[in-house]
Amino acid sequence: MDVKCKLRDYMDNQDLTQQEVAARTGLSPTIIGRLYHNRFSRLDNQTVIKICKLFNVSLGDMFYIDEEDHQE
Numbered sequence: 001m002d003v004k005c006k007l008r009d010y011m012d013n014q015d016l017t018q019q020e021v022a023a024r025t026g027l028s029p030t031i032i033g034r035l036y037h038n039r040f041s042r043l044d045n046q047t048v049i050k051i052c053k054l055f056n057v058s059l060g061d062m063f064y065i066d067e068e069d070h071q072e
Helices: 007-014 018-025 029-036 045-055
Strands: 002-005 063-066
Touching: 007 018, 007 029, 007 045, 018 029, 018 045, 029 045
Parallel strands: none
Antiparallel strands: 002 063
């Protein structure tokens, strides 16, 4: 199981770039890129708050648990 982020979906719906999201949230482009591509290993409380506030969504709207078993 992995935690996944729907940032890409929200950005696509509002036609925002990763640079624009970084500028609006004050987060680094690296952090935005990792969330966008679901390549993160942990979530910082302030990061989650800033992303959710930008898109006016709850934690459960932005992040979800992918229950597919990726073990081989």
